[in-house]
Amino acid sequence: KDVPYNWEVMYMSGAPDCIEKDHIIGINGRFPGPPINARVGDNVVVYLTNKLHDEGVVIHWHGIRQLETPWADGTASISQCPIKPGETFKYNFTVDKAGTYFYHGHLGMQRSAGLYGMLIVDVEEGKKEPFHYDGEFSLLLSDWWHKGIEEQEKDLDATPMRWIGEAQSLLINGRGQYSCTLTVPANSKNSKGVPGCKFTGKEQCAPNILDVEPGKTYRLRVASTTALASLNVAIESHNMMMVEADGNYLQPFIVKDFDIYSGESYSVIINTHELSTHNYWISVGVRGRDPTKTARGFALLHYKSTGVSKRPKHPPPATPLWNDYARSKSFTYKLFALPGSPKPPPNYDHRIFLLNTQNYFEGKTRWAINNVSLKLTDTPYLGSIKFGLTNAFDQISPPETFIDTYDITKPPPNPNCRVSSGVYNLNFGKTYDVILQNANIIQDGVSEIHPWHLHGHDFWVLGYGDGMFSEKDEGKLNLENPPLRNTVVIFPHGWTAIRFMTDNPGVWAFHCHIEPHLHMGMGVIFAEGVHLVQNIPKEALSCGLTGEMLMSQNHN
Numbered sequence: 001k002d003v004p005y006n007w008e009v010m011y012m013s014g015a016p017d018c019i020e021k022d023h024i025i026g027i028n029g030r031f032p033g034p035p036i037n038a039r040v041g042d043n044v045v046v047y048l049t050n051k052l053h054d055e056g057v058v059i060h061w062h063g064i065r066q067l068e069t070p071w072a073d074g075t076a077s078i079s080q081c082p083i084k085p086g087e088t089f090k091y092n093f094t095v096d097k098a099g100t101y102f103y104h105g106h107l108g109m110q111r112s113a114g115l116y117g118m119l120i121v122d123v124e125e126g127k128k129e130p131f132h133y134d135g136e137f138s139l140l141l142s143d144w145w146h147k148g149i150e151e152q153e154k155d156l157d158a159t160p161m162r163w164i165g166e167a168q169s170l171l172i173n174g175r176g177q178y179s180c181t182l183t184v185p186a187n188s189k190n191s192k193g194v195p196g197c198k199f200t201g202k203e204q205c206a207p208n209i210l211d212v213e214p215g216k217t218y219r220l221r222v223a224s225t226t227a228l229a230s231l232n233v234a235i236e237s238h239n240m241m242m243v244e245a246d247g248n249y250l251q252p253f254i255v256k257d258f259d260i261y262s263g264e265s266y267s268v269i270i271n272t273h274e275l276s277t278h279n280y281w282i283s284v285g286v287r288g289r290d291p292t293k294t295a296r297g298f299a300l301l302h303y304k305s306t307g308v309s310k311r312p313k314h315p316p317p318a319t320p321l322w323n324d325y326a327r328s329k330s331f332t333y334k335l336f337a338l339p340g341s342p343k344p345p346p347n348y349d350h351r352i353f354l355l356n357t358q359n360y361f362e363g364k365t366r367w368a369i370n371n372v373s374l375k376l377t378d379t380p381y382l383g384s385i386k387f388g389l390t391n392a393f394d395q396i397s398p399p400e401t402f403i404d405t406y407d408i409t410k411p412p413p414n415p416n417c418r419v420s421s422g423v424y425n426l427n428f429g430k431t432y433d434v435i436l437q438n439a440n441i442i443q444d445g446v447s448e449i450h451p452w453h454l455h456g457h458d459f460w461v462l463g464y465g466d467g468m469f470s471e472k473d474e475g476k477l478n479l480e481n482p483p484l485r486n487t488v489v490i491f492p493h494g495w496t497a498i499r500f501m502t503d504n505p506g507v508w509a510f511h512c513h514i515e516p517h518l519h520m521g522m523g524v525i526f527a528e529g530v531h532l533v534q535n536i537p538k539e540a541l542s543c544g545l546t547g548e549m550l551m552s553q554n555h556n
């Protein structure tokens with residue numbers, strides 16, 4: 001069945017965190033964009049019209065593997081040409097796996113400007129999930145800056161770089177509070193002098209309300225599309241059962257709170273209290289970076305058995321200490337696949353080591369992988385590789401490993417890196433391991449969190465560790481019940497090992513999902529089986545060298 005959508009991407013103004021901002025990118029006048037709701041086997045058809053006037057646009061369907069439709073992955077310069085102002089592009093892809101997904105812009109830093117929304121895929125009619133629930137809610141989490149992305153991009157590209165700093169607020173379904181706080185009553189102030197929020201409920205920045213009945217079971221679908229922040233989610237006085245990650249079922253386990261990194265999604269099951277005359281806070285706070293500048297995000301769990309305006313009796317749950325990495329690791333290490341999930345092949349055919357470092361290139365701060373910082377070109381790789389246009393990008397592939405004497409506990413000995421548009425040419429139909437190795441940044445004694453997202457595939461997360469990956473870690477890899485995901489974190493000064501199969505012809509980005517980090521080159525391009533790709537629409541190719549190729553074909 002076709003599920004059609006007609007969308008116009010446009011600039012809007014608004015006050016998602018109670019502070020007015022121009023240049024928010026919305027869809028059909030909405031921020032966040034409208035949700036997509038489909039069922040397994042459906043064909044999602046989005047006619048996307050660019051109404052931005054002076055810049056291109058694309059939308060990436062995060063977590064959808066795009067089997068046989070690699071040109072619909074929505075990555076500018078990789079899978080397609082940016083949609084030109086005034087033009088319409090037809091995204092057309094099958095959703096083959098139930099789960100919690102989302103979509104977002106994938107050109108420059110347009111995601112940060114607000115171009116995102118939920119994408120929910122339900123099981124086929126008549127089929128059941130491996131867990132029960134009476135109702136469901138979606139929480140799309142994001143972080144918010146008052147500066148526009150144009151300025152942010154200029155700052156990041158400056159010599160020396162001007163860092164964007166921490167977000168001003170966290171948003172839940174596009175709602176946060178910067179100029180007031182929900183944690184104290186409306187007629188008082190908190191210890192920092194921030195007044196309590198006065199809402200009628202109609203304000204754009206009034207918190208999201210989840211209306212629940214006592215004694216029921218709910219599924220919360222939570223996705224993070226933050227530009228920078230790693231988050232922790234908690235609900236006062238309600239345990240949560242983790243059941244799904246990135247569209248794959250988990251071995252269920254119960255938590256009081258959970259961490260979520262940019263690019264990840266989870267479903268959690270909550271049971272509401274049998275009797276309640278209270279409402280409860282849902283709170284979202286920052287992990288892994290200094291949280292003091294970023295206002296927490298809140299939503300309200302409203303029991304229909306009581307008034308919606310009744311303040312929760314207790315303050316919102318506290319966010320764990322931001323740099324308690326041991327706590328974050330202990331949560332992450334508990335994620336396993338539900339028994340019966342697909343298992344990884346026992347052996348790999350190829351293994352690639354990717355060292356993550358912060359570097360300089362011509363005095364500008366960049367992130368590099370094996371000392372190569374990614375710079376995309378104008379011609380989308382999918383077309384240039386398919387049609388053999390070797391002038392389109394750097395034909396030298398980046399290295400598949402790094403020197404084994406590299407000291408990841410210290411700043412790079414030579415901070416300068418190379419900038420390249422080269423791709424990794426993966427052999428088709430093979431099993432690949434990638435060992436993501438984190439390292440120290442340019443500043444002494446600091447290593448940062450990076451959530452890595454792979455397009456076009458799910459991968460098995462075989463393991464994590466502190467320090468440098470070595471042979472002795474081999475035996476620790478989990479080949480029994482590793483979770484399948486599309487995004488995984490590397491912890492500071494640590495490594496993460498993943499395994500996937502090159503079974504999806506196309507050109508796929510694998511990158512840090514932190515928006516400014518990708519902007520600064522923190523990603524790689526995997527090309528696999530491109531000769532097998534059929535029917536790339538002309539509109540996806542109408543720029544750069546593929547554009548010229550099409551023009552000359554028209555003349556002949």
Ligand SMILES: O=C1O[C@H]([C@@H](O)CO)C(O)=C1O
Pocket residue numbers: 163441448517
């Ligand atoms: O890319 C980054 O740059 C800054 C800092 O390393 C330099 O100011 C930061 O926190 C990042 O994540």
